Amino acid sequence: MIEVQQTLVHEDLIRESFVCNLNKCKGICCVEGDAGAPLDMAETAILAEIYPKIQHLLEPKGVAAIEQQGTHVIDSDGDFTTPCVDGNKECAYVTFENGITKCGIEKAYEQGIIDWQKPISCHLYPIRVTQYPEFEVLNYDRWHICHDACTFGRELKVPVYKFLKGPLIRKYGEDWYQELEEQCQKY
Template identity: 55%
Template structure:
């Protein structure tokens, strides 16, 4: 672990390699698991505001889940998450012609309908950020459904922090990322 400003960073994001391999996993991270994507408070307002623009991209089961549960849910711990369809798929999941899970927010963003890409927790994956009162912990999340992404990352020699560069800049800023790059260079 090392510290950058008010963040404590796991060395795994420098040491581990990762490149999403959607052709292998088919977007399983959006349809497996027992919880929705973690959301920041500010994102809940954004999701409420853009829902009508994203709705045409959604599947009917997603619309039904969102209209029953809301554009986001609040957990027993007071955290915010995307709602799920029958306790499995994220309500915002759509599928391409090959059956790969995609994000309705990202699809609307890519088509220029909205200017918000998707929840930052999704954009950052496989990095997970846990906020504490004095600092944020930045960790690599290992999940067996991403084994193919680890293999591809190793083949291409792309460390986690480089794979999620834009998401890290979005979350922590360009100066923070430049400091991370310096630590990574010295680490080698």
């Protein structure tokens, strides 16, 4: 583990390569899984606030799921997540364009409708953050559906932490990321 301020960063974020390849995977990470995207408490309020502004961009079945379940749910572990369509199928905020999933929240952000890009857990994927009282741990989540992203990342020689520079800065700030880069150079 590498220590960066109040976080521990697993070495896999440096050693492993990753670049999303939507032309291959079609964004299946937004469709597969056993629960919606993890959310923090502040994000649940944001979802409630933005939902009326983005509803028109979502799939009808996603809107139906949100109307029935709410803008967020509590999963079997007691954590906040996005609601899913048909139990544990795709995220209710997913849209489809040319056979590829797209986040309806991010679509609204790109169109200037809202100023929040999407849940940080989605933005950081394949990094998963585990929170402890005094620090956070950043781990690389290996999922077979991301095989093409790993292959593409190796071809382009892009480590996970560099692929996720923008989301990491969004979560932890420029100074944190600069310190991470310095630590990685020593590694």
